């Protein structure tokens with residue numbers, strides 16, 4: 279081949295029982311380029327890049343690094359050959375400092391002792407080199423996910439990676455953290471490092487990458503030059519049909535008389551004097567910057583945190599849920615933003631995960647129990663387009679985005695009257711996003727009420743009937759549908775209250 283590639287994947291195939299995750303996929307990365315890898319949930323992106331470290335052993339195919347051929351890799355081999363990977367679910371050690379994490383598994387020693395001082399000095403240099411502002415002594419548990427990820431990047435740079443592979447690095451980051459990560463990527467690129475960048479956010483891909491590889495259903499579809507393509511074309515290639523990023527229409531008469539939830543002067547858990555009403559059949563959007571207190575407010579209503587003052591009135595009665603179980607019994611559900619930490623049971627099946635909240639209910643009808651379970655799980659598998667060979671598959675074998683859909687399905691199965699969605703489409707591909715929007719619509723059409731927390735401005739405006747904006751734990755404004763405007767929301771979101 280005439281081209282010079284640092285890393286090439288040749289005809290990579292990966293078969294699992296019942297699933298062919300990769301069907302002879304080939305791609306090449308040029309020196310100093312940013313190559314984006316895109317595709318729907320379950321397309322095979324993570325599986326493909328895991329073959330580069332040996333985390334996945336391909337059924338057939340070759341990995342070629344600087345002309346050297348391998349039929350499978352190990353983490354050590356990858357590191358020696360200049361390949362570094364930051365996984366979709368990377369985990370830093372929270373109890374160790376930034377410097378210790380940077381040197382994890384490979385500490386600087388003085389004799390037999392670990393030389394903490396030297397590691398801190400080196401870490402300081404490594405962070406400075408990337409313009410990352412982290413004190414090497416800080417415990418990683420005290421850093422935001424954004425900084426934790428910067429440490430992972432610094433680790434890759436420290437081991438002189440020629441190719442840095444990042445699997446959905448922006449998913450957990452705030453927008454300013456994403457900006458700093460982009461700067462680091464561009465700095466690395468200017469130093470000749472190649473980057474493989476996986477993301478569902480097509481605007482990022484358009485902004486950052488030089489070329490884009492599209493996968494669909496484990497197959498290589500196409501490679502595009504970023505400056506010669508556009509978002510619509512990418513979506514069409516990813517989903518294999520025309521699909522606009524849009525919002526389905528909804529037909530609901532909101533009953534302004536019937537208040538499902540009312541908060542009166544509620545404070546606590548980082549929120550301050552919250553007053554709001556949610557009407558039956560309404561989608562109330564909560565806008566604000568990360569840290570504005572939206573998740574915290576959701577937790578108060580759901581009983582996973584407690585108010586210090588004020589009243590929560592649900593369907594005309596004051597409630598004080600001590601824990602989520604009580605809130606669920608009252609008819610309140612919360613689909614958490616951090617779905618990994620909050621309760622996916624990776625070892626058990628899709629079916630059992632989805633049916634979790636209703637086991638109590640269906641076990642009363644013991645005879646039809648298993649039929650009901652299958653029906654229920656199948657309903658949500660279909661409506662959320664959960665990609666799995668069967669509903670009996672353990673959740674750990676699903677792709678990251680499909681695991682999230684399982685958790686969504688579980689909460690929907692709980693059949694609650696008020697559902698709080700915290701960032702419901704994060705990490706979810708474009709096609710499935712639209713399905714989730716349709717699902718939100720059908721929920722309100724069937725008389726349920728929704729609170730939607732979203733940092734995606736378009737989504738918030740596209741889906742809400744009304745938006746309440748928070749900043750620093752307080753409500754700073756409310757917009758009706760005909761007043762929706764990105765700038766107006768941003769202004770309210772960044773408004774700091776005079777004390």
Ligand SMILES: Nc1ncnc2c1ncn2[C@@H]1O[C@H](COP(=O)(O)OP(=O)(O)OP(=O)(O)O)[C@@H](O)[C@H]1O
Nearest residue numbers: 294299319320321322323324325675676677678679
């Ligand atoms: N250990 C496994 N056992 C069985 N099937 C698996 C296993 N790992 C992955 N798969 C399947 O391989 C396919 C590709 O998964 P992969 O995680 O690579 O998708 P992805 O493109 O990264 O998706 P996402 O955007 O959701 O992260 C999926 O259908 C998944 O269910």
Ligand SMILES: [Mg+2]
Nearest residue numbers: 324366677678
């Ligand atoms: Mg993935």
